Amino acid sequence: MKIGILGLGLIGGSLGFDLKSQGHDVLGVSRRESTCKKAMEIGSVDQAATELSLLSAAEVVFICTPIGLIVPQVEQLISHLPKTSIITDVGSVKTPIVQGISHLWENFVGGHPMAGNTDIGIDAAQRNLFVDRPYVITPTESTPSHAISILEEIVCSLGSIIYHCSPEKHDRAVSWISHLPVMVSASLVATCLSESDPEIFQLAQKFASSGFRDTSRVGAGNPELGVMMAQYNRQALINSLYQYRHHLDEFIDMIETENWDLLTEKLKINQQNRPSFL
Amino acid sequence: MKIGILGLGLIGGSLGFDLKSQGHDVLGVSRRESTCKKAMEIGSVDQAATELSLLSAAEVVFICTPIGLIVPQVEQLISHLPKTSIITDVGSVKTPIVQGISHLWENFVGGHPMAGNTDIGIDAAQRNLFVDRPYVITPTESTPSHAISILEEIVCSLGSIIYHCSPEKHDRAVSWISHLPVMVSASLVATCLSESDPEIFQLAQKFASSGFRDTSRVGAGNPELGVMMAQYNRQALINSLYQYRHHLDEFIDMIETENWDLLTEKLKINQQNRPSFL
Numbered sequence: 185m186k187i188g189i190l191g192l193g194l195i196g197g198s199l200g201f202d203l204k205s206q207g208h209d210v211l212g213v214s215r216r217e218s219t220c221k222k223a224m225e226i227g228s229v230d231q232a233a234t235e236l237s238l239l240s241a242a243e244v245v246f247i248c249t250p251i252g253l254i255v256p257q258v259e260q261l262i263s264h265l266p267k268t269s270i271i272t273d274v275g276s277v278k279t280p281i282v283q284g285i286s287h288l289w290e291n292f293v294g295g296h297p298m299a300g301n302t303d304i305g306i307d308a309a310q311r312n313l314f315v316d317r318p319y320v321i322t323p324t325e326s327t328p329s330h331a332i333s334i335l336e337e338i339v340c341s342l343g344s345i346i347y348h349c350s351p352e353k354h355d356r357a358v359s360w361i362s363h364l365p366v367m368v369s370a371s372l373v374a375t376c377l378s379e380s381d382p383e384i385f386q387l388a389q390k391f392a393s394s395g396f397r398d399t400s401r402v403g404a405g406n407p408e409l410g411v412m413m414a415q416y417n418r419q420a421l422i423n424s425l426y427q428y429r430h431h432l433d434e435f436i437d438m439i440e441t442e443n444w445d446l447l448t449e450k451l452k453i454n455q456q457n458r459p460s461f462l
Numbered sequence: 463m464k465i466g467i468l469g470l471g472l473i474g475g476s477l478g479f480d481l482k483s484q485g486h487d488v489l490g491v492s493r494r495e496s497t498c499k500k501a502m503e504i505g506s507v508d509q510a511a512t513e514l515s516l517l518s519a520a521e522v523v524f525i526c527t528p529i530g531l532i533v534p535q536v537e538q539l540i541s542h543l544p545k546t547s548i549i550t551d552v553g554s555v556k557t558p559i560v561q562g563i564s565h566l567w568e569n570f571v572g573g574h575p576m577a578g579n580t581d582i583g584i585d586a587a588q589r590n591l592f593v594d595r596p597y598v599i600t601p602t603e604s605t606p607s608h609a610i611s612i613l614e615e616i617v618c619s620l621g622s623i624i625y626h627c628s629p630e631k632h633d634r635a636v637s638w639i640s641h642l643p644v645m646v647s648a649s650l651v652a653t654c655l656s657e658s659d660p661e662i663f664q665l666a667q668k669f670a671s672s673g674f675r676d677t678s679r680v681g682a683g684n685p686e687l688g689v690m691m692a693q694y695n696r697q698a699l700i701n702s703l704y705q706y707r708h709h710l711d712e713f714i715d716m717i718e719t720e721n722w723d724l725l726t727e728k729l730k731i732n733q734q735n736r737p738s739f740l
Contacts, residue, residue, distance in 0.1 A: 298669055318669055349665055357665035360654045365677035367717075368650050371710040373732040376638045376739070378705060387627055387635035391576055391596055392739040398676040399643035404736035407729035414717045414725060425714050427656060432649040432710070436703050439645075439692045447692060451685035454651040458682035461654070461670040 186211065187338070188242030190257060192223045192232070194300050195274050196248030197309025200228035202342050205311070211238050214306075222306050240264045244334060247273040251412055255284035262289055270331045276358065277416040278322045278351035286324060291331045294322040294351055296358075297344060302405060312343065319344035322351040359420035361461065363413040364428060367421065369403025370410065376400075464489065465616070466520030468535060470501045470510070472578050473552050474526030475587025478506035480620050483589070489516050492584075500584045518542045522612060525551040529690055533562035540567055548609045554636065555694035556600045556629035564602060569609045572600040572629055574636075575622060580683060590621065597622035600629045637698035639739065641691040642706060645699070647681025648688065654678075 185208050189196045192214040200223065204210045212229035213236060214220050220232035231238060239245055239261065247254050247261075254273050261271070270291045275281045282294040299317040301308075319339045323332050339346055349357070376396075379385040414421055438447040463486050467474045470492040478501065482488045490507035491514060492498050498510035509516060517523055517539065525532050525539075532551050539549070548569045553559045560572040577595040579586075597617045601610050617624055627635070654674075657663040692699055716725040 361670040361674040392639040396639040404732040454682040
């Protein structure tokens with residue numbers, strides 16, 4: 185199959201490796217000539233160019249740009265594609281993407297491979313990145329079933345675990361376990377940085393150990409990624425944050441009223457149930 | 463030197479290993495006969511007994527019981543000790559311990575070795591647990607300097623990094639980087655468990671990855687330990703939680719008002735400054 189990849193970063197470059205190794209003809213497009221050259225050199229794509237016209241022969245195109253560029257790039261891309269081509273994306277938020285593209289292109293299927301790490305760019309691309317990782321597909325009622333089937337076949341070949349849900353349910357689920365933790369953790373780091381007594385601040389820096397390290401990690405990561413989550417999943421994230429503040433207030437109240445039995449019970453429920461998320 | 467250890471768990475048992483290997487005569491006391499037997503078998507102590515009278519010959523006694531038992535045990539212990547004996551403890555909160563013991567025993571020096579993990583009991587004891595870890599000593603104005611010197615010498619021999627501060631500053635510092643993260647993380651777990659739509663709840667369980675895993679870890683740990691922190695460091699923790707809620711509200715406000723420039727700036731400050739805690 186001829187498969188196009190628009191955006192040759194960690195996800196696009198890694199997809200290229202796997203699809204090419206399965207014998208597909210992989211066509212890659214990047215804004216930068218140097219990225220195209222690199223993708224060819226490392227064997228992530230068969231052909232690469234900075235022009236969207238390279239993708240006109242593609243039967244399926246994966247949009248792997250940063251989330252804010254997905255809809256604008258599809259708007260430019262579609263004049264180059266036959267109506268039968270299937271477009272999918274890999275954005276980590278789905279509602280605005282699916283809403284933005286569904287009326288532009290019939291054969292569009294939203295997707296979200298939940299793989300990757302903090303590295304970015306074609307240099308971070310790796311083989312088998314998607315093996316045993318969730319790959320969420322978010323079709324709507326009007327998505328053609330053959331487009332879904334073809335995407336599923338490709339995703340299956342990557343070794344991913346496929347999940348189906350609506351874009352809205354996807355965004356609410358990732359708000360709980362991905363976007364809320366970032367803001368909870370960011371607030372923790374900001375709070376610790378606000379200590380005004382220099383002696384206590386320095387002691388806190390010296391005493392910080394694995395508990396602080398783990399709880400603060402995602403709140404001090406890539407700022408652009410944090411802002412992107414908040415921009416594109418704003419309403420679900422706000423709802424999650426309000427729920428979180430309610431539970432935080434409950435913990436504060438238990439400590440203020442010295443309700444140790446209830447605090448013990450709540451912490452036991454956490455201990456018992458967290459493993460179901462791991 | 464004859465050194466007593468009251469409480470043969472992870473910390474007490476590990477201290478025994480290191481002190482014995484330096485040639486000290488280590489006397490261990492545990493409430494349980496089986497723990498005494500085990501401590502002798504593994505070579506963590508030279509002698510062990512369930513009676514406090516074993517410690518009457520000790521020049522220095524480390525109190526390594528759970529935090530709630532430290533003051534009550536010292537109250538019982540002192541009738542067995544000569545006035546010259548030095549008592550120290552390893553409790554993770556210092557103000558209530560130092561206040562409780564200072565008027566009972568002149569040669570008392572509060573301490574907090576910041577080592578250990580989630581394992582408990584004599585079976586978890588290990589050699590060199592304290593190497594390169596902070597060991598905080600919290601003397602007061604009335605603590606005899608020779609008692610501080612002798613404790614420093616022992617702590618130095620464990621390979622720890624010694625810090626000195628007041629009990630109150632210790633408790634405020636650990637509130638930021640140890641006790642606040644537990645409550646922040648516990649609130650996150652409780653919030654995610656509260657999702658009432660079963661489909662979204664199940665998706666969240668399936669999609670949870672390293673971000674959720676790390677941010678939720680300490681909030682779903684040992685419930686007794688979490689309650690202990692809240693009980694014994696209650697006021698510092700409440701202050702930290704109020705500060706935290708203020709910063710959380712700022713993040714919520716930035717997202718509600720779509721102030722992406724300010725959100726970017728705050729996340730950049732986090733990214734730049736977190737490494738100073740690691």
